[in-house]
């Protein structure tokens with residue numbers, strides 16, 4: 058819908074509906090349907106995209122999924138079936154006509170251009186800045202998954218586009234769902250209120266056994282692009298490495314406690330167990346020390362190795378007590394434990410976003426999403442290079458990990474050697490900024 062038509066629809070709808078709530082919502086540019094239905098489009102129809110769509114369709118009020126897009130046809134079509142199955146009696150909210158199922162690299166444009174009020178962006182994160190910028194230019198409300206970028210160039214693109222989103226009063230949610238989880242909200246509020254004293258240090262972990270094995274074999278892949286896209290976790294231009302893709306959640310909590318972002322970091326990491334060529338170019342462990350402006354350190358680890366100590370958690374050490382933030386408790390000086398309700402934060406983040414859209418309230422999580430993405434990118438730059446890196450230098454980096462163009466036979470930013478192995482970053486040698 059072009060801007061003039063959107064304005065016309067707003068005026069026409071307000072006249073037709075006449076209700077105060079609809080008037081308020083439409084005046085605030087919230088949604089442009091002829092009634093109070095929020096029309097949703099989904100870009101990236103995998104596990105999380107389908108989950109996010111299901112949560113969007115489970116919010117209060119009229120909401121419909123009207124368009125889906127994926128690079129691959131099997132994923133786009135599969136998501137519609139999965140969603141109908143998951144939603145049960147709310148399955149009629151999945152109202153995607155065949156001509157609104159889009160595939161290929163331009164599927165995102167077609168979904169965004171198909172008259173949706175809100176678009177869910179849930180592809181691998183490398184594409185997010187491109188998709189976010191287009192959605193903002195098109196005036197859509199947005200829910201985008203974390204991370205929102207895999208390199209500093211992408212982070213800057215998101216921050217720039219978000220200036221326009223804020224001018225347009227678009228509502229933007231980012232999938233850092235701990236911000237919508239009652240236990241985290243209460244625990245961090247109490248830390249901010251000084252209950253554990255001054256925070257001297259933080260610890261953050263995403264140590265686990267790893268994620269899915271690459272599903273597509275080299276023999277079956279039609280091109281290097283298809284090979285990397287189907288196996289996206291193991292390529293940095295798509296994923297950013299697991300320190301960016303997963304550990305962002307824990308580093309984002311550290312930033313939230315500190316109410317800011319690290320000024321510098323150093324770290325070490327490598328690839329010790331997951332070394333087969335099918336595992337692309339990412340490391341299997343990273344350990345980073347982040348430093349905030351007041352000198353507070355966050356000691357962070359993330360590991361993808363089976364049969365080791367596992368923990369996905371965040372902790373703060375204060376002058377009066379310690380906090381197990383993820384566990385919602387204080388000890389060693391002050392004893393407190395969160396005992397309140399803890400609704401599924403994946404649902405609450407959509408409830409909150411959709412309520413803001415309907416009320417025309419301010420709602421924008423993109424700057425925080427961009428800076429927490431940049432924090433985890435800074436960590437990767439440190440482990441790959443072995444250097445101390447300043448945030449101020451990292452965020453200015455002109456090194457883009459992305460391909461120059463997108464097609465199934467495009468020139469790839471990383472290529473295997475004759476034996477199928479990809480170059481792996483070597484601390485002390487690899488240049489990262």
Ligand SMILES: NC(=O)c1ccc[n+]([C@@H]2O[C@H](COP(=O)([O-])OP(=O)(O)OC[C@H]3O[C@@H](n4cnc5c(N)ncnc54)[C@H](O)[C@@H]3O)[C@@H](O)[C@H]2O)c1
Pocket residue numbers: 100101102103104105106126127128129132161162164165179180181182184202203204232233234286302
């Ligand atoms: N907030 C959370 O807790 C959480 C949990 C899981 C995943 N995620 C995030 O969600 C995103 C998706 O992860 P997932 O687990 O759903 O992965 P997935 O592989 O299940 O789904 C990704 C989908 O995107 C499609 N795709 C890839 N490139 C595309 C393009 N250019 N245009 C359109 N479609 C494209 C793929 O074909 C695939 O169907 C990632 O950013 C991930 O970090 C967040």
